[in-house]
Amino acid sequence: MTKQAIRVEKLNKHFGKGDTFVDVIHDASFVVNKGELVALVAPSGAGKTTLLMMLGCVDEPNSGQIWLGDEKVYDDKWLTKETRKIRREKIGFIFQAHYLIPFLNIIDNLTLLPQANGTSDEDAKKKARELLKYFDIADKEKSMPTQLSGGQNQRVAIARALANNPQIILADEPTAALDTERSIDVVKMLKKIALEQDVAIVMVTHDERMLQYCDKVLKIENRAVVVEKVIV
Incomplete structure (x- = not known):
């Protein structure tokens, strides 16, 4: 059985025309495997969220190919009209x-x-109860979100992303609202989930301190090319 969770070949995304043309993602090619926590980093406005949303079948590329698992979902166009179904069944956000x-x-x-x-x-x-137990908040199942701390609510949000048994989790700066200690706890938790649940997690982050906990780093450089780097 393949370990491939995401495969991207020559993916392109641009905005505007003529003088306003901006090439955001250019000929991106990379693979993310099951069990990996991968960081996606780039300067602000360089296309991190755009790339994440293309992987999540939310934002449509201009050209290229995307595989989710063994299924090719995009080849210069969406290969199904049911992108919402793909998101519901394969992806956690x-x-x-x-x-x-x-x-x-x-x-x-x-x-x-x-x-x-x-x-x-x-x-x-x-x-849901298995997940709440896994995240050590089983006693909170009847609580309302306003009764939980910020860190507890983020645990619930991560549990919700796992509730549909996804192959892939896409996380857009999940630690941005947390202090350093809680941020490290969340990233370590995501690493544990990737390994134990055998899912691929792609996490947008601006905090370089989190990279040491990741298996790979994908960098968007010059607003154009996605380069894969491996943390040693």
């Missing part, structure tokens, strides 16, 4: 803010997506 639904308790926040995918209420709650 984590953002800077936790974006928990404030009027739902914690376990209902975790079961919402699996139930939308057709998972039974019983199975969704079983999975």
Whole structure:
């Protein structure tokens, strides 16, 4: 069985025309394997989130190829009209803010997506309770988001990203709102998840102190080329 979770070949993304043309991602080619925590770094405005959203089948590239697992999902165009289905079934998202639904308790926040995918209420709650136990917040399942600390809410947000058993987790600066100690805790947690759950995690970060916990670093240089670098 292949370890490939994401494969990108000659991916391109630009904005504007003529004098306003900006080549953001140019001929990017890289592979992210299952079990890897990969950092995506670049200066502000250089296209980190754009690349992440292309991998997440949210933002459409201009050309190139994308594979998610063994499935080719993009080849100069989306190969399916059901990109939303791909996102629901294969990808988990984590953002800077936790974006928990404030009027739902914690376990209902975790079961919402699996139930939308057709998972039974019983199975969704079983999975949610396993995740809450894994993140050491099992006693918070009936709590509301406002009753939890910032760090606890981010744990719930990470648990929610795992609730649909994704192959890939895309995290857009998940530690931006946290202090250094909590940031390190979250990144170590993501590393543990990548290994134990055998998922690929791509994490946008501006904090170079987090890179030591990652397996690879993808850098966007000169607003054009994505270069893969391996942390030794």
